[in-house]
Amino acid sequence: MAEEIFDVTIVGGGPAGMFAGFYAGLRGMKFKIIDSLEQLGGQVSAMYPEKDIFDVAGFPRVSGKQLVKDLEEQLLRFKPLLVLGEKVSTLVKRPADNIFEITTDKGGKHYSKAIVLTLGMGSFTPKKHPNAEIVPYEGKGAYYGVLSLEPFKGKRVLVVGGGDSAIDWALMLEPICSKVTLIHRRDEFRAHESSVNKLKASKVDVKLWYELKTVKGNGKVEEAVIYENHTMAEESLPMDAVVLNFGFQASLSFLKDWGLTLEKNKIPVNQKMETNVPGIYAAGDIVTHPGKLDLIATGFSEGATAVNFSKTYINPNDKAEPGHSSNLKW
Ligand SMILES: Cc1cc2nc3c(=O)[nH]c(=O)nc-3n(C[C@H](O)[C@H](O)[C@H](O)COP(=O)(O)OP(=O)(O)OC[C@H]3O[C@@H](n4cnc5c(N)ncnc54)[C@H](O)[C@@H]3O)c2cc1C
Numbered sequence: 001m002a003e004e005i006f007d008v009t010i011v012g013g014g015p016a017g018m019f020a021g022f023y024a025g026l027r028g029m030k031f032k033i034i035d036s037l038e039q040l041g042g043q044v045s046a047m048y049p050e051k052d053i054f055d056v057a058g059f060p061r062v063s064g065k066q067l068v069k070d071l072e073e074q075l076l077r078f079k080p081l082l083v084l085g086e087k088v089s090t091l092v093k094r095p096a097d098n099i100f101e102i103t104t105d106k107g108g109k110h111y112s113k114a115i116v117l118t119l120g121m122g123s124f125t126p127k128k129h130p131n132a133e134i135v136p137y138e139g140k141g142a143y144y145g146v147l148s149l150e151p152f153k154g155k156r157v158l159v160v161g162g163g164d165s166a167i168d169w170a171l172m173l174e175p176i177c178s179k180v181t182l183i184h185r186r187d188e189f190r191a192h193e194s195s196v197n198k199l200k201a202s203k204v205d206v207k208l209w210y211e212l213k214t215v216k217g218n219g220k221v222e223e224a225v226i227y228e229n230h231t232m233a234e235e236s237l238p239m240d241a242v243v244l245n246f247g248f249q250a251s252l253s254f255l256k257d258w259g260l261t262l263e264k265n266k267i268p269v270n271q272k273m274e275t276n277v278p279g280i281y282a283a284g285d286i287v288t289h290p291g292k293l294d295l296i297a298t299g300f301s302e303g304a305t306a307v308n309f310s311k312t313y314i315n316p317n318d319k320a321e322p323g324h325s326s327n328l329k330w
Pocket of ligand 1: 011014015017041042087123
């Protein structure tokens with residue numbers, strides 16, 4: 001089959017990639033987005049769709065789910081090719097014609113004149129609890145995220161962890177659950193101060209220096225066994241669900257095989273969002289540059305910059321400046 005060459009291929013369909021895609025469409029570029037997840041939205045869809053976000057310009061308050069829906073609406077008007085559920089495994093620039101050849105773990109092959117990498121923290125897999133006894137309960141009361149509030153309504157829920165995700169989940173669940181308990185193995189949280197203050201003011205039962213030993217139940221979680229990690233004294237709590245957060249595994253070492261420089265698991269970029277490989281741009285949480293902030297708002301801006309400069313890479317006669325969207329006919 002003849003190779004179909006796209007102008008720009010965006011790897012990663014999180015907020016930065018989705019908005020980069022929108023700009024590719026606005027600039028009349030032929031583009032596709034590839035993501036290893038089955039849905040768009042990156043961390044927002046995978047980790048906190050139900051959470052409210054307050055720091056996206058123009059939205060005083062928006063749920064993660066709604067933000068992704070609006071980004072989708074903005075993006076899909078350009079009818080991009082979406083390749084979901086496929087992880088990009090190799091990226092090679094052909095010396096003969098400078099076309100990038102991309103292969104995915106499903107055997108997909110893609111060809112592109114330029115690339116924008118919006119990989120976030122890589123394809124993220126939650127770090128699992130070391131006790132294998134918990135594995136059979138996954139999806140049956142043991143979860144590594146809160147993708148929908150529905151299964152938790154009226155239930156007794158144990159949240160395990162002390163980072164932003166764990167605290168966000170506990171605060172989201174508290175109003176709709178009969179009881180929420182949060183255990184954390186230390187007495188200091190790794191979360192934002194404002195979230196910790198909200199937690200302290202909430203009805204969530206917070207138990208510090210506690211860890212989860214195991215869960216028990218007949219085919220589904222009915223009990224959580226926790227222990228105080230100084231005395232090792234165990235307690236059994238009747239529970240309908242446990243939500244665990246031990247962070248995520250992110251391996252980005254494969255980026256070196258793509259010829260990219262890495263600095264502490266991030267891709268260094270310049271002000272045009274150029275990486276060290278001509279034709280490969282990057283934006284969002286995956287990048288580092290002086291003053292870098294890992295925020296949705298900054299990812300949007302970097303995505304727009306990356307795509308507009310990729311246009312000038314493809315054709316140096318094109319301008320990076322897109323003009324005002326309100327003046328364009330599209
Ligand atoms: C609990 C929580 C709350 C947050 N709250 C806020 C907030 O209130 N405000 C705010 O601004 N930010 C918040 N953030 C941070 C925000 O979500 C991130 O900054 C944002 O999602 C980064 O967007 P991104 O597009 O760069 O990357 P991501 O959202 O991480 O998306 C990257 C995408 O790339 C895909 N991918 C990675 N590797 C590959 C590969 N090899 N092949 C194919 N696909 C790949 C991944 O599957 C993923 O979908 C929060 C984060 C968390 C965890």
